[in-house]
Amino acid sequence: MRIRVVLPPHLRKLAQVGAELELEVDAPITQRSILDALEARYPMLRGTIREHGTQKRRPFLRFFACNQDFSLEPPDTPLPTAVASAEEPFLIVGAIAGG
């Protein structure tokens, strides 16, 4: 199924995509299935959202959807149906910090 993903600006530039991208993802729609599909389509993003090897979320990034923070949820937890139906995007958000 086709879902919507929003990347932080630096990663948009790296992947050469716009503010929002569409991605074909096999069900079930979870953090892991989305990120697996995202990295397969845009290999330059590997290691920038999840660490190589451990596949842990990088500490200054968080995952949101439907006004909820899913960052601390297990990566195989199903995301809301509104994400699976592309009514709502899956948001990958960088921490706002100075420097």
Place this chain on the structure above:
Amino acid sequence: MSGVRVLVGTRKGAFILTSDGKRKQWNVTGPHFGGWEIYHLKGSPVDPNRLYASQSSGWFGQLIQRSNDGGETWQPMGNTFSYAGVPGTHQWYDGTPHPWEFKRVWHLEPSLTDPETVYAGVEDAAIFRSTDGGTNWEELPGLREHGSGPHWQPGAGGMCLHTILIDPSDHQRMFIAISAAGAFRTDDGCRSWKPINRGLRSETMPDPAAEVGHCVHRIAMHPSRPGVLFMQKHWDVMRSDDAGDSWQEVSGNLPTDFGFVIDVHAHEPETIYVVPIKSDSEHYPPDGRLRVYRSKTGGNEWEPLTNGLPQRDCYVNVLRDAMAVDSLDSCGVYFGTTGGQVYGSNDAGESWAPIVRDLPAVLSVEVQTLP
């Protein structure tokens, strides 16, 4: 007419400065990778249009970029830097064991013979190699697995492998330096390494003859004389005439015993350059005067070079990878500051002029002399 290309890594992107052989008029492009830290970028000596760049961020981790057209376009390459085996621990600042963790690539050193081969010096300290143009990276674990590894400790900037020198006369021989473990040499193509720190003096170290633990900031060599090494360390400027087996202090009349950069004139192997910095905590030029010091005698006797450099109210730093020379005649010397200036001299340091004044803090400067 020949020219130069100056590759500048900064806290917020990379910049490329180009000029003809006169080195008076400059063209500036960038920022490339705007907003990312570019610790280092360097070109292949075999193919000057092949460039490698280390791009990193606290948010998104490490990337490696490659250009095949002298920096006009770039492609992200492989960014998996996995230590071989179980990496174990080194010492933390307080002396407790701390697990080895990859943080970033500090330095990229392309092979002298093959544009597809490039070495990476990383934090936490290790050396990696790619033989396919940066697509895949493999640790050369003989260094990290040297028996002294568990005793290595980070310097203030982290436990970084920041210097890689390849002996042009024997490619099996390489020199590296780690803050704050010291300098090491391999004579067998990175399979085994030997600490080369005899003669270094580091204040407050309980054992002045310790094999490792010295805060080496930078090593330089002249390609025609690879057995002679020059070192700027946390304390003192040092010289070795036996490929690092022993070191002698050559600080002479320098105004401080601290600094980061050191480099050698392209045509005069006994002419070396440093930028003295005040320490231990200030890390800016003494008296607010930015001075390059040059020795034409391989150390000990130094002269300040000030023409064109700010001689009042200057409180920038010049970081360890931020000086380079070109090989034109006369030799060009370049350095970048944490204030965002890149200064160049087209007459071996007699006079200086800013090429750019207002970049982000400069982390590294490399120069390519183009045909």
